[in-house]
Amino acid sequence: MRERAEANLKDAEETVKLKVFRYDPEVEGKKDPRFDTFRVPFKKGMTVLDALIFARDHFDSSLTFRHSCRQAICGSDALFVNGRQRLGCKTQMSELEWPVRIEPLPHAEVVKDLVVDMEHFYDQMESVEPYFQTDELPSGEEQKQTRENREKVKMSTRCIWCSACMSSCNIAAGDNEYLGPAAINKAYRFAMDEREGEAMKEHRLNIIEQEHGVWRCQTQFSCTEVCPKDIPLTEHIQELKREAVKSNLKFW
Amino acid sequence: MTLHEHDVIVVGAGGAGLRAAIAAHEEGADVAMVTKLHPVRSHTGAAEGGINAALRDGDDWELHAYDTMKGSDYLGDAPAIETLAQDAPEEVIQLEHWGMPFSREDDGRVSQRPFGGLSFPRTTYAGAETGHHLLHTMYEQVVKRGIQVYDEFYVSELAVTDHDDPEDRECHGVVAYDIKSGEVTGFRATDGVVLATGGDGQVFDHTTNAVANTGDGPAMAYRAGVPVEDMEFVQFHPTTLPSTGVLISEGVRGEGGILYNDEGERFMFEYGYASNAGELASRDVVARAELTEVNNGRGINDEYVHLDMRHLGDERIYDRLENIIHLAEDFEGVNPVEEPMPVKPGQHYHMGGIETNENGQTCIDGLYAAGECACASVHGSNRLGGNALPELIVLGARAGHHAAGKDMEAAQVPTGPSAKSEDETSLETPVSPGEIGVDDDVAADGGAIADPKAVVENAVERERQRIEELLERDGTNHAEIREDLQKAMTENVNVFRNEEGLKKALEVIRECRERYQDVAVADPSRTFNTDLIHTIETRNLIDIAETITLGALAREEFRGAHWRQEHQERKDDEWLKHTMISWNGGSPDLYYKPVILEGENKEYEPKVRSY
Ligand SMILES: Cc1cc2nc3c(=O)[nH]c(=O)nc-3n(C[C@H](O)[C@H](O)[C@H](O)COP(=O)(O)OP(=O)(O)OC[C@H]3O[C@@H](n4cnc5c(N)ncnc54)[C@H](O)[C@@H]3O)c2cc1C
Ligand code: SF4
Ligand code: FES
Secondary structure, three states, rough: OOOHHHHHHHHHHOOEEEEEEEEEOOOOOOOOOEEOOOOOOOOOOEEEEHHHHHHHHHOOOOOOOOOOOOOOOOOOOEEEEOOEEEHHHHHHHHOOOOEEEEEEEOOOOOEEOEOOOOHHHHHHHHHOOOOOOOOOOOOOOOOOOOOOHHHHHHHHHHHOOOHHHHHHHHHHOOOOOOOHHHHHHHHHHHOOHHOOOOOHHHHHHHHHHHOOHHHOOOOOOHHHHHHOOOOOOOHHHHHHHHHHHHHHOOOO | OOOEEEEEEEEEEOOOHHHHHHHHHHHHOOOOEEEEEHHHOHHHHHOOOOOOOOOOOOHHHHHHHHHHHHHHHOOOOHHHOOOOOOHHHHHHHHHHHOOOOOOOOOOEEEEEEEOOOOOOOOOEOOOOOOHHHHHHHHHHHHHOOOOOEEEEEEEEEEEEOOOHHHOOEEEEEEEEEEEEOEEEEEEEEEEEEEEEEOOOHHHOOOOOOOOOOOHHHHHHHHHOOEEEEEOOOOOEEEEOOOOOEEOOHEEEEEEEEOEEOOOOOHHHHHHHOOOHHHHHHHHHHHHHHHHHHHHOOOOOOOEEEEOOOHHHHHHHHHOOOHHHHHHHHHHHHOOOOOOOOOEEEEEEEOOOOOOOOOOOEEOEEEEOOOOEEEEEOOOOOOOOOOOOHHHHHHHHHHHHHHHOOOOOOOOOOOOOOOHHOOOOOOOOOOOOOOOOOOOOOOOOOOOOOOHHHHHHHHHHHHHHHHHHHHHHHHOOOOHHHHHHHHHHHHHHHOOOOOHHHHHHHHHHHHHHHHHHHOEOOOOOOOOOOOOHHHHHHHHHHHHHHHHHHHHHHHHHOOOOOEEOOOOOOOOHHHHOOEEEEOHHHHOOOOEEEEEOOOOOOEEOOOOOOOO
């Protein structure tokens, strides 16, 4: 592939340099993190993920990063690109300052190169009872839901579990037990869904009111800024705080 | 060696796998999912359009079945199609009961919309992200039930006994490579293994499918002895973005989007490809028209055509097609409000796959398949939009239930080589297909090893050796082989097919196989070695590409998604039959089995497929 790459580079009108973080705990020479530089041909429409794939397939097959859908729906390739959390597949190279610096997500343990350990993120997501719960179901037909209510939860249901928000959050970086924006948003998705009923909503508010829940958020908006699905995370967290206060007053 | 044991093992955690796992759990089985991607990363998430189900007054399952049979161009099996149509409503309601955020009507009921080829607007949807919600809703149920998920475990081979006749074989588990730790691990399934590995679009160089859609399930099942069915039927979508393959939905043309060639001509009309329907002609017609333009030198940059929606006006575009603006900007760097979008045809869906019946069973005892990797067959030669998602939940559930031992009616679709009605005897191939030399994957022992645990342990040992070898030796990198394979497939086995091109493709595939003999993994690491995973996948792509091409060469007619230059009509007298290919120890055997047009209450009469 190297020969093909040389030919591609020669034909290319423009080329761009990537500076990519490398680390492998068991390979000599990679145990100490370093940056490798790759020069790849630039084409209109090229994304950061395309550039990484080119570098891997033509120069170094050991270059490792998660990716699958190439269309911002699988949430695999959140990366730290030029100092900001972004999805590789959803970021046009033309929008970035060159050379482009690509690192794994901060505040997560690096497994290898650009791959980070996602377990902690998954644990937080799964700790908020992230599944629909109700006692009453009509038999043989759907539950009713108003358009307004569906609209209300719409943005919150768009999360693709990419973890960009968690990585950008200072509070999460300092408090490992903090639920983090994505998990709180998941709780919001159910708490605000009228199909679950009032009692369940109480229960859900109790979950997010725990010590490492909504009250930790200091409304810095970093999560909202990086979310590739434009979910108004900070707003959702604020709304849950207000709901929690309201429901506490009710029982006063 | 690590050996996990569960009642049911589900391989793959997209829509089909998740539904199968939940179903097995409903039956009380101890079920585990083994998946190379974390479940929410599965490509089911990419589906936008919706799920067909007859939910409303004025609609019923029989109409859905009729539409599906007609859409299949009479190559679907009636028992499977009717099962799909009958079970879909209940399964869709089940999703709603699990909280799936469907779009709603004013009265609070779930919304449905019209879709191509449907006689009733029965496509149930959740915004423009139906698949995403379906995937997440079912994963939530898996979390709720505490079903064990081994994620980032790559299943590389099945643990199947080695009887001479595939129908005597039994599946006792799978072998998986733990991507993070590098350990080769055995999974024993006491009741059954369900394959739900999704599509195989990576056989082509341009596809709407994910990078992980490499046909691992069909390739593994095929080599273990399960026939693959109707592999030549591959659906291409006419409007995908050239750099990534991201799909631009029919909606743009539905709203009035126009296709232009390099000379600014509205070619659908100018060159008479579809003088009435124009841009709204069916997917295959539009795709062929686009390629003809490019082949005749009227493509833009010799590659694509333009889809223009600027004349619709900002207001209409923002109102109805806003998500298209984001797709074009994010993935192609083009603002479609200001300039036309480049589009070209891309592989989209594979109708063919692992032969199963309507309970998801293959001819190997204990081995099931469901979802896009399987062929029951509900789509025949052409899938209707909105019919894949119901297939995932209906057939996924049935496979899961059956594997867990639920008492179910015996299936009517026959499977395995014993269903053969006819041999293919006249097929001439320029090179011989199948394994090169002896197949060391299958050391024929006539089923000598019968103890289930030993079957799994042997398979693990074989895989361990294969992987060691790939890591230790020096040789070529797989990426170049994969690239050449994909290019040859796109060039010769796309919407245009003729004998010469198909034979050319077989030659390239053979070359790829030969080069693969020397393949090696450059990355020595045991930690997250994606070089290794991709190398194993490339082998699967070669096997799948070959079956698609063989089927395409054999089928001398034009039916559904399969178009042959020399054979421009559907030939019902000769070709109302499924193309079957069995691995046969490494020298593939091509044969046919009849299509079942006899339904529960009626016989489906082949009619001209016109809309
Ligand atoms: C862009 C797009 C839009 C679509 N829109 C629609 C639509 O509107 N309506 C409709 O009905 N259909 C639609 N389809 C088709 C439909 O979405 C797919 O056919 C379907 O989602 C496939 O689901 P699946 O469960 O079979 O596979 P997938 O969701 O692809 O899941 C496959 C799973 O298998 C796992 N896997 C694969 N190989 C291995 C291995 N070797 N070891 C372990 N695990 C493995 C993966 O990790 C993954 O979890 C669309 C398809 C695409 C690409
Ligand atoms: S909320 Fe946004 S940034 Fe956070 S995980 Fe979900 S999609 Fe990613
Ligand atoms: S590759 Fe799936 S989100 Fe980027």
